Amino acid sequence: GAVVSQHPSRVICKSGTSVKIECRSLDFQATTMFWYRQFPKQSLMLMATSNEGSKATYEQGVEKDKFLINHASLTLSTLTVTSAHPEDSSFYICSATTSYEQYFGPGTRLTVT
Amino acid sequence: AQSVTQLDSHVSVSEGTPVLLRCNYSSSYSPSLFWYVQHPNKGLQLLLKYTSAATLVKGINGFEAEFKKSETSFHLTKPSAHMSDAAEYFCVLSEGYDRGSTLGRLYFGRGTQLTVWP
Numbered sequence: 001g002a003v004v005s006q007h008p009s010r011v012i013c014k015s016g017t018s019v020k021i022e023c024r025s026l027d028f029q030a031t032t033m034f035w036y037r038q039f040p041k042q043s044l045m046l047m048a049t050s051n052e053g054s055k056a057t058y059e060q061g062v063e064k065d066k067f068l069i070n071h072a073s074l075t076l077s078t079l080t081v082t083s084a085h086p087e088d089s090s091f092y093i094c095s096a097t098t099s100y101e102q103y104f105g106p107g108t109r110l111t112v113t
Numbered sequence: 114a115q116s117v118t119q120l121d122s123h124v125s126v127s128e129g130t131p132v133l134l135r136c137n138y139s140s141s142y143s144p145s146l147f148w149y150v151q152h153p154n155k156g157l158q159l160l161l162k163y164t165s166a167a168t169l170v171k172g173i174n175g176f177e178a179e180f181k182k183s184e185t186s187f188h189l190t191k192p193s194a195h196m197s198d199a200a201e202y203f204c205v206l207s208e209g210y211d212r213g214s215t216l217g218r219l220y221f222g223r224g225t226q227l228t229v230w231p
Contacts, residue, residue, distance in 0.1 A: 004156055009154065036221075041122060041223065041224075042223050043117070043203070043221035043222055043223040043224060044203070044219075044221040045221075046218065046219070093156075093157070095157075101159070102219070103156070104149075104156040104157035104158075105156050106154055106155050106156045107154075107156070
């Protein structure tokens with residue numbers, strides 16, 4: 001089946017710094033990728049929809065200047081958390097779509113100290 | 114409005130005993146419903162999906178789910194739990210483009226952690 005990877009799997013950063021998370025579709029091209037955020041004991045919440053070559057569409061309440069998304073190719077999307085704060089600590093999951101299904105990455109655990 | 118409620122945050126069973134993970138949904142339209150499993154450090158894997166073709170849906174690894182419109186439920190079951198079934202399970206609703214497609218916006222339940230004791 002289709003495989004989606006994320007890098008890094010875990011990252012710890014200091015408050016005020018920026019962190020970049022990569023999402024790659026390894027064996028297929030994905031015109032659309034999604035970014036989700038998961039708080040402990042809570043469900044996945046869609047943050048943004050990313051289409052290759054165009055600006056991401058952010059969900060209501062998600063700060064686009066804080067969570068920068070770049071989808072430069074059909075196999076790579078990046079999420080950059082700018083000026084991270086402890087409240088940004090969370091589990092970030094991406095997904096990539098074929099013509100019919102979403103396939104999910106393994107997630108990135110971000111801890112901001 | 115669309116929403117998904119997983120009634121149990123944690124379920125524990127002994128190996129070889131039945132598994133029941135409960136899910137209720139709310140949808141303005143005829144929904145597509147899915148169950149995903151997430152093992153530690155792995156991506157979400159699709160277990161099964163309901164697309165209105167049949168109310169009893171069979172998935173991978175012996176899991177199945179029954180769509181009950183009158184109860185707005187889509188509970189996941191397995192007759193006999195295995196140690197390898199220990200994982201987080203998500204019930205998901207889609208307002209997707211086609212029946213059974215996950216291309217549309219997905220609504221996730223908060224997950225049920227399944228523990229299997231030897």
